[in-house]
Amino acid sequence: MKRKSCLVRRTAAAVTAGAAALVLAACGGADDGDTGGSAGHGGHNGSASASASAPDSQGRHNAADVAFAKGMIPHHRQAVEMADLAPERAGSPEVEKLAAEIKKAQAPEIRTLSGWLTSWGEEVPADGAAMDHSTHGMDGMDGMMTDQEMRGLEDASGEAFDTAFLELMIRHHEGAVAMARAEQADGAHAPAKKMAGEIITSQSAEIERMKRLLGKG
Known part of the structure; x- marks a missing residue:
């Protein structure tokens, strides 16, 4: 009975550890996505900056x-x-x-x-x-x-x-x-x-x- 209970606890711990690993992986993926998103926003900001600088080029x-x-x-x-x-x-x-x-x-x-x-x-x-x-x-x-x-x-x-x-x-x-x-x-x-x-x-x-x-x- 003790062995069975211990086995249940170990199985639960393994499941918890696996879930935690999945969560961490998901977070890591989200971070990667944010990095890509930032690059995307950077591109957008770059184009916004280019638009903002258009009047400057007209003023040259x-x-x-x-x-x-x-x-x-x-x-x-x-x-x-x-x-x-x-x-x-x-x-x-x-x-x-x-x-x-x-x-x-x-x-x-x-x-x-x-x-x-x-x-x-x-x-x-x-x-x-x-x-x-x-x-x-x-x-x-x-x-x-x-x-x-x-x-x-x-x-x-x-x-x-x-x-x-x-x-x-x-x-x-x-x-x-x-x-x-x-x-x-x-x-x-x-x-x-x-x-x-x-x-x-x-x-x-x-x-x-x-x-x-x-x-x-």
Whole structure:
């Protein structure tokens, strides 16, 4: 009877030990699963990180972007300066209206371009600063007015002003379009390339409009 009882106890102990081993194995399997799960989550987190870094890649910039901003700021400033002459000097409402539209479009872009340069740790061109041709390689083909041309525009009025304004602004716009095309080809900053595309579209349309006003379109 004692031997039978002892045998029962031993059998029970063996069963318990076996059950414990099974539990440990199951736990080990769960841990392995968690490790695999963590790797899976790691992969998911990696993809989330990649998504999170997407805006950063969109925010990257290169030398062409810097040159575009540094070149376009004084270029736009001069266009605004030219447009400011129209209310008191233009002979036709069409020219005065066009000048107002040019100022309305380009003044906000100056602020945006300046903001990009500041965020990139670059110096914003000072008011009145001439364009640095070495930064964008336009070799004088940016359409900027000379001081003499600006003085001539300031001294003109009526039909003479309209003709000079339109002819000079066409050349000015053509320079801006060339700069914008260079940015689209070589730039890396998505918002700058988007602005360049908008400049090409809007200023190309204004060039055609000005040519029609001159009777050349």
